[in-house]
Amino acid sequence: MQLPVAFLLLCLLGIVQALSTAGNRLLVVIEELADKDKYSTFWSDLESRGYNLDFESPKSEKLTLFQHGERVYDHVLLLPPKSKGLGPSLTPKILMDFINGDGNILLALASDAPTPTAIVSLLLEFDIHLPSDRNALVVDHFNHDTISASDKHDVVLVPAPKALRPGAKNFFAGQSPDTTLAFPRGMGQVLGNESPLLHPILRAPSSAYSYNPKDQSETVEDPFAVGQQLALVSALQARNSARFTVLGSLEMLENKWFDAKVKAPGASGEKTTTGNRDFAKALSAWTFQEIGVLKVGNVEHHLNEGADQGLVELNPKIYRIKSDVTFSIELSEYNYDHWAPFTPPAKDAVQLEFSMLSPFHRLALTPSSSGTSSNSTLYTTSFTVPDQHGIFKFEVNYKRPFFTYIDETREVTVRHYAHDEWPRSFAISGAWTWIAGIWVTVAGWLAFVALWLWSAPVRSSGPADKAKKTQ
Template identity: 35%
Template structure:
């Protein structure tokens, strides 16, 4: 889960605030190094510093679905800016989330921002410079580029995959048999496409794996890109039963891709044994 801090609290950072901050050190300058390492979600990583003024969040570290998109620096914390600190703050250091995201198991996406000002024209067009001596001045913040990248991701214009045609057959044949025989040499292929600028184009990935599963995987191998599809040849195990060709591809920033195809593998017929 994601928890917002109490009403009227703010993220405070006495080391990373903007020169135009009125004095409470709540106009935070967040460096692009604090962004999630996922270009599909946040765009290019060489953004100008980001301006943020708002409430902090904390996330459950054990929830794999929550994404820490933008964190505070190690000197940030969340508290009431006009009160003395009398208790341990809700969020401290890198645990202070400024922007968080979540992709559910059904691939639904949502982004939480603790700052409305983050999306304002004033912050999009503002110059940014840390108040600390010798800090570089930037004529524009990275807010606009980050907001565009986040909106493209959350509205599923970016990072969306789908499965196209799936085919399997014995090597040298073109059609799948009614049943395979143990130790057959088999070829499997799958088309994987990515949504780009509103069109489906071939996806380019070098870490897609195929599993041949009967309860547990008997074969696990990488798929090689072959034109617009991914394919591999492998030898079936010396075990008969009902198996599945399974592709289960789950990568940061992309929708969860899952494809299974069930096949039967039978033992050798009496006439196929060596005599």
């Protein structure tokens, strides 16, 4: 009896402390613990949001992501090692297992040391390609910081990301629309076309290109990638909604770039402060599932008929064809530290499918004012069940970039009319002629029978016949 209570208390304690929906155990893999202080603002930002940071060197003996087959950490922040590899406890397979076990990974890259093969092959698993020369960095001769990199042009200034496409939510826009991000000495990635799970968060400016500083030649021939092809920060959300983010430049997280003043070449005098701190917050919050997390609450469906009187059964197993049905689903979105009502971005809609093999209905769900509370939105729609019996399902399949996936199905049987559910024939005026037809036939028949019996032929031998019958 005491053990469950203690366990419950422990769970409650965990809920109070964890501000991320996925847990608060964060492992930071950093090779030189002395370098830790360069990112102290970032660490304190993370700690203030409720994370328990655990710093480990990749060479450490006791470093392990799994214990007894369970994850030891909820999130991993991988800083690039200067040495050749990540060691035996962080092989690509273990990192893949970690993602498959719902763990989130934020991987930072840097161009000052060659990228280990383990990381390159891990990224290839996700269809993210790095430049073949391991020291490549992104330069831009038109959008660089003139204060810190007037000579090398390797601190690229990028405007804060726009929405991925119309109808997609932008989590990384920063405070103001003209926020500038400094991307110092970073490594660009090229994303494969095949994976629908892969999205760029930040693209390079159109005049940027990837370049190897060790290459001595004057001009760059056949660069790895140029312009918007280069993703500076990219994200993969696996099918289990675990998140994997690649940050091209580790230096972005350094204290000095959080509040650095930068100036673009053509800018008219004014120095601007970078939006790196907000971007780092949004990026880590998204990766560690503090934002963009959707939750399904109550899912209900019922018949419209008698719903006002409260007479209907909720979520019945069976419906009849052509009956009017209402479906509702409660959706919440996690917003740093609380569940908030979910509203899809403009030009997007949450849709309900009523399908048997293929959808018979695909309807936009509308938020209902009555069912919306302070931490969830109630989406409802009403429709008429199609004139087709079989096993149907209500399905809400909402998969959008940067949101965790929703795929809720409820299976119901749709039956045809029972024998006594058809309208009576006399209720349909069109049937009156045929009703009359039957009864006229019956009346005529009765008259005929009466006449037949009455007009029995006169028998000469009547009494004899009667005597015969009685025998």
